[in-house]
Amino acid sequence: MAAIADKMGVGKTSGAQRHEQIVQSIMDAIADRRLPPGTKLTEERLAQIFGVSRARIRSALSALAQVGLVELRPNRGAYVARPSADEAREVFEARRIVERGLLERLTRNGPLPPGALARLRAHLAQERAAEAANDRASTIRLSGDFHLLLADLAGNGTLAGFLDSLVRQSSLAIAALEARPATDCSAHEHEAIVDALATADGTAANRLMTEHLEAIENRLAPDARAPDVDLFAVFGSVPSPLRGA
Ligand SMILES: [Zn+2]
Missing domain, CATH: 1.20.120.530 (GntR ligand-binding domain-like)
Structure with a gap:
């Protein structure tokens, strides 16, 4: 399932690699439902978790928004997309x-x-x-x-x-x-x-x-429940190269 990440224009520098790793980690967590639709993706918390700047998290979230997996709400932040x-x-x-x-x-x-x-x-x-x-x-x-x-x-x-x-x-x-x-x-x-x-x-x-x-x-039916997810618990096992950079 690397095709989407490939299309996001990630390059060959270490900064671009880190961008790709963050995008892929969040994408995987959405794919296996550790991050259900509607989960708030707090920039500051994700920056702490991945050990990167908020700008880097913002750029990863914006890449995920481009492929429809994340919804960016003005003045409210980023959420895992919740399809109607x-x-x-x-x-x-x-x-x-x-x-x-x-x-x-x-x-x-x-x-x-x-x-x-x-x-x-x-x-x-x-x-x-x-x-x-x-x-x-x-x-x-x-x-x-x-x-x-x-x-x-x-x-x-x-x-x-x-x-x-x-x-x-x-x-x-x-x-x-x-x-x-x-x-x-x-x-x-x-x-x-x-x-x-x-x-x-x-x-x-x-x-x-x-x-x-x-x-x-x-089997689909409308469901309006809002999930309550602890981002630290979801990404508790982020690989060590992603930390402290
Ligand atoms: Zn099938």
Whole structure:
């Protein structure tokens, strides 16, 4: 999921690297829901946590705002974005369009090569293991990564980068709007999609993917709870090179 960070124009100096590390740390915490939608991102506290100036934090937050993960409210500061039900619908519609195109690309030339199928099966095994271990952060990450792996195998970098952004947006929407705690994706549904790909049944793969994305979207419901999050607890394990600089 490095595609968004790559697009943020981070360069090669150590200052730019630190910028990238901070952006990535916050992005990861949003992705695995340690920072739920609506969480206030206090500049001063983040500056203390990462051991950098407030200006550097402001620049990281502004980069995250550009990709829709953070909302900057005038005179009130930065918050983890909280997509509305309408925005969530748009994101899922975009995903259905993009992922249908990716599956068509994948199945255009007959059955997937054995190497590609092996990668998908290995990924499914990881998803099942994370689910069985009740490892929520890994389950969320792996379920998004399944879709990005399909994009990677389809071999269109532009669509893959677009999907990376959409998966992050839909994960935020799920965190903001899901009626009850549940995972983004079911490993079982992913397995059915891979089975269809294994037999080069593009029609079935596309139908299963559409149903899969609709099932996730149908679990969403408006939810106005404001989270109360301790930033120090979230970033308690920031790698030491990020401190004291
Ligand atoms: Zn999925």
